[in-house]
Amino acid sequence: MLDIAFIRNNPDLVKEGIRKKRMRMDLDELLAVDEQVRGLRRDVEQIRADRNRLSKEIPKLKGAEKDEAVAQVKGLKDGLTSKEPQLREAEERFEQLMLLVPNPPAPEAPEGDSDDDNVEVRTFLEPRQFDFQPKDHLELAESLDILDIPRAVKISGARMYCLKNEGVMLEFALFRFTLDHLISKGFQPMIVPQLVRREAMIGTGFFPLGEEDTFFIEKDNLYLIGTSEVPLVAYHMDEILNEKELPKHYCGYSSCFRREAGSYGRDTKGFYRLHQFNKVEQISICVNDPEVSRQEHNLLLSNAEEIMQALKLPHRVALACSAEMGQGQVLKHEIETWMPSRGKYSETHSCSTLHEFQARRLMIRWRSKAGQTRFCHTLNNTAAASPRILIPILENFQNADGSVTVPEALRPYMRGIERIEPKQ
RNA sequence: GGAGGGAUGGCCGAGCGGUUUAAGGCGGCGGUCUUGAAAACCGUUGACCGAAAGGUCCGGGGGUUCGAAUCCCUCUCCCUCCGCCA
Numbered sequence: 049m050l051d052i053a054f055i056r057n058n059p060d061l062v063k064e065g066i067r068k069k070r071m072r073m074d075l076d077e078l079l080a081v082d083e084q085v086r087g088l089r090r091d092v093e094q095i096r097a098d099r100n101r102l103s104k105e106i107p108k109l110k111g112a113e114k115d116e117a118v119a120q121v122k123g124l125k126d127g128l129t130s131k132e133p134q135l136r137e138a139e140e141r142f143e144q145l146m147l148l149v150p151n152p153p154a155p156e157a158p159e160g161d162s163d164d165d166n167v168e169v170r171t172f173l174e175p176r177q178f179d180f181q182p183k184d185h186l187e188l189a190e191s192l193d194i195l196d197i198p199r200a201v202k203i204s205g206a207r208m209y210c211l212k213n214e215g216v217m218l219e220f221a222l223f224r225f226t227l228d229h230l231i232s233k234g235f236q237p238m239i240v241p242q243l244v245r246r247e248a249m250i251g252t253g254f255f256p257l258g259e260e261d262t263f264f265i266e267k268d269n270l271y272l273i274g275t276s277e278v279p280l281v282a283y284h285m286d287e288i289l290n291e292k293e294l295p296k297h298y299c300g301y302s303s304c305f306r307r308e309a310g311s312y313g314r315d316t317k318g319f320y321r322l323h324q325f326n327k328v329e330q331i332s333i334c335v336n337d338p339e340v341s342r343q344e345h346n347l348l349l350s351n352a353e354e355i356m357q358a359l360k361l362p363h364r365v366a367l368a369c370s371a372e373m374g375q376g377q378v379l380k381h382e383i384e385t386w387m388p389s390r391g392k393y394s395e396t397h398s399c400s401t402l403h404e405f406q407a408r409r410l411m412i413r414w415r416s417k418a419g420q421t422r423f424c425h426t427l428n429n430t431a432a433a434s435p436r437i438l439i440p441i442l443e444n445f446q447n448a449d450g451s452v453t454v455p456e457a458l459r460p461y462m463r464g465i466e467r468i469e470p471k472q
Numbered sequence: 473g474g475a476g477g478g479a480u481g482g483c484c485g486a487g488c489g490g491u492u493u494a495a496g497g498c499g500g501c502g503g504u505c506u507u508g509a510a511a512a513c514c515g516u517u518g519a520c521c522g523a524a525a526g527g528u529c530c531g532g533g534g535g536u537u538c539g540a541a542u543c544c545c546u547c548u549c550c551c552u553c554c555g556c557c558a
Contacts, residue, residue: 086521086522089527089528090522090527092527093521093522093528094527096526096527096528097525097526097527099539100527102538102539103490103538103539104491106490106539114538118538118539119538121538121539122538124538288482289482290500413519415482415500417500419500419501419517421518
């Protein structure tokens, strides 16, 4: 959510942001409703001020004077009962519209329509050249006996999977390695609820626009999280944090659930797009200084890059173009990892700066030494998400004999296994 | 699932129809004292809207009343005990 004062003073900038993000939203309607709310509020508050003033006199009055004053206040009440519902209605509409306004992209974010317009920032390692016919991750996983999709579909439907054997070990190794790296950087490891209330979804900016992509447990009115960003950021909802405790650095492990509505037929094979996956996510909550925010962004991004470098996975860092950015994002970098079967770099990480967007919705504030309360800035970045990251691991580290070499960094967490061999 | 108790400022907690402009404590900030620190003492300190005047806010909504933190209804949430259970 943006500051309405900012919107009033910079309507063109906000409209430009709506256009760049390729969103549909009528900002003029919001500005009109804003005018309406302010007018009604002025009227209502004037009546209330009069009533309060008169009411205070009443206990001091006696007899006819008192009766007259009481009658006068009664008269004011009629004015209130007609105006108050109008005000409430206008305020409700105002709140609805405010939830739809996107955060304008930072000037450095490239304008564009799809991930083809993302701008490469740097690369790490060259894509591997094979001197044999490489297999895709599905073939590999099947022959290694670390995957069972047909049975997952039998019990749960499309876009579901079962990991088995070394596949499970590999995933746990990856997350342990990732957590250890982040803990050594001072990040607080967290396991958080994966079912959350609506407020957490709205507050982190996933609702109302992303509601279709979310699993909902109707009986209990709870939503399955699509990322632990939701509970980790909402963790400090309605709190006022002390300047001294900022920035807050968390790394949360959770499963993630996404309906992938509207993506039918896209990426239907393999580990790329699933209803359920696991992820370690990094979160930073800091003071609302764009400079600090920028430093935090770089910190989260380099943490993820360090993990990818340690795994020796060829990847590139790219600036996401405007249309690829979420409603609340000001700046987004993606790490795209080389996936031989796709013949291109594909997104495995997403690092986002949101400035005050989430903190305003969640009422996460900080108190400065001078005693002022301000909204915080929030940021998040993937540290590792599996099984998607297993695609480049399996495909890049496959050998001519069909085995897969375990990345050195993960071996200490794999009971020393160096290779996963084909079965049967 | 059964029974009960709660929701008040950054935190704890009093207040139960009209000096509440929300007591008191803790914490924060400033100061006195001290070589420095601690302790002690003194002062100060709620949030939101508004350019300001002013208004709003005691979990949300509705009601009673001239007037509600305070009374009534309702919803949400939290806690305790019992039952069941990983």
